[in-house]
Amino acid sequence: MSANRNKLYTTAKAGFAISLFYVAVMLGCASLGVLGYQIYTYLYYGNWASIDVVDGFLLVLIELDLQHSSFAQWLNYPEAWVGVRDQLVGFSLALFLMALAIVVMIFAMNISEEF
DSSP: OHHHHHHHHHHHHHHHHHHHHHHHHHHHHHHHHHHHHHHHHHHHHSSOOOOBHHHHHHHHHHHTTOTTSHHHHHHHSOSSOHHHHHHHHTSBHHHHHHHHHHHHHHHHHHHHTTO
């Protein structure tokens, strides 16, 4: 019984690592998509479309129909933690997604080294 349990645990852990790998790849593709959109708008219209992390969060919240949530209200009109919101406004969404993809990929590689 213990051998089956260890095999099941190892299989589940491998599946989790593979899932994290796919998430990292999708985040990287999303980062390249945002950067590609910015390059396209620059080449077409002649001005750079600055897309920051707050814009990305708000877009996701609107798509999930959560634009009236407390997080969305904080992103639009912060009353506390204003410095955090200011940092999010100043940080590029493409760089944020790529950094997140790298962190997830490193985490997935650490999990996969165990078996």
